[in-house]
Amino acid sequence: MIFIPLPFVETLFLLTLLLQMHRRSEDGLREHLPFALLIVAYALQSVLIGLRWGYDFYAVMPFQAVLATIIATLAFLSFNDLASENSIFRKRTTWLHCLPALTVALLRAVWPEPVGLVIILVFLGYGAALTALCLEGPDGLVSSRLDGALRSYRSLQVTAAAVLMSAAADIAISLDFSWSDGSHAGEVVAAGNVLALLALGAAASVASSGAAAPDRGETERQRAAPTPGATPEDAASTAAAVDALMRTKALYKDTELNLARLARRLQCPARSVSIAINRIHGMSVSQYVNNFRIAEACRLLSETDAPVTSIMFDAGFLSKSNFNREFLRITGTSPTLWRSRNHAALTA
Structure with missing residues (x-):
């Protein structure tokens, strides 16, 4: 009977997530390229773990070390992309994030001893950077669709914790080799990596589903619009401007609306909004x-006989789970039950 290591099964799961990302986007994987690359890296690392710990194929170990640093880098870049108004691929400094992987690859070739320490430092560094993004709250992910911002933020928290835990696991493995000649290292590496990659792959898929599509109608002039006086000091006027935009333009109906797009309509910084x-x-x-959006959904539920799913889209939601969660948060009940009660009240 052929032995199939668990990491190979995990690889199939990650590839399934990748296929789902491709199917739910009009532009395929290009629309959420950083997260797609991240899941590919997770899947490849899972294969290498299966070869190493399932079949004792030691030749993959140098590739594991380099790929580990690539994963930490991509994890940060993916969420940093959600926290930026423009794509990370348009930034001139993005190439600097190639340095950790190049450093590890070079060290593996000429001086392998410090590789473990370098990987730990890379994971600690990017874990700290991801944690800093967490401190900004859900509004820090300015390019995440507003109906999925909370899910993207939860994914960010999971990823930050997993990256820091990976650093802690590497430290534990180093101590195990120092104290007991690595007698527990295999179990720690195999189990820890499988669980971490599984959680990270799911988190990356969820986060990418909340990323808004590029605003194709936006001009370069709009991107470079000057910042008016809307600052934290005049929060009342900024909030009033947002209120006016919501009520007169019904901007909340835009299913791809995110904080960055809203700020550009107001011509002020996203942080000010x-x-x-x-x-x-x-x-x-x-x-x-x-x-x-929920107020609009309630109006449509009480005044029309349109299907709940149709009302969900008309109100500005793309995800049924997000719609139901927000509806419950605001009204304390489900859309179907709310409609039955209010239709009864109207006809009474």
């Missing part, structure tokens, strides 16, 4: 916009 909504309304931008 986030601070204004937090100070005046006491909630995140995603919650604020979703309040308008």
Whole structure:
């Protein structure tokens, strides 16, 4: 009977996630390229783990070391892309993130001893950077669709924790080799990596589903629009401008709306909008916009006989799970039950 290591099964799962990402996007994987590359890296690392610990194929170990640093780098770049108004591929400094992997590859060839320490430092560095993104809250992911911002943020938290835990696991393995000649290293590496890659792959898939599609109608002039006086100091006027935009333009109906796009419509920094909504309304931008969406959904549920799914899209939601979660948060009940109660009240 052929022995199939668990990491190979995990690889199939990760490739399935990749296929789902391709199918749910009009532009395929190009629309969420950083996350697609991240899942590919996870799948490849899972194969290498299976070869190493399933079949004792030691020749893959140098590739594992280099790929580990690539994974940490891609994890940060993927979420940093969600936290930026422009794609990371347009930034001149992005190439600098190739240096950790190149350093490990060079050290493996000429001086292998410090490779473990370098990998630990890379994971600690990118783990700290991901944690810093977490501190910005859901509004920090300015390019994430507002109806999926919370899910993307939870994925960011999972990824930050996993990257830091990977560094801790490497430290534990190093100590195990020092204290007991590595007698437990195999179990720690195999189990830890499989669980980590599984969680990270799912997190990357969820985060990519919340990324908004590029605003194709946006001109370069709009991108470079000057910043007016809307700053944290005049949060009230900024919040009023957002309110006016929501009520007069019904901008909340845009299913691809994100904080960056909203800020460009107001011609002010995304952070100014986030601070204004937090100070005046006491909630995140995603919650604020979703309040308008649920109000519109309630109106349609009570005044029309349209299917709930159709109303979900008309109100600005793309995900049924996000719609149901936000509807429950605001109304305390499900859309179907809310409709039955309010239709009964209207006809009474």
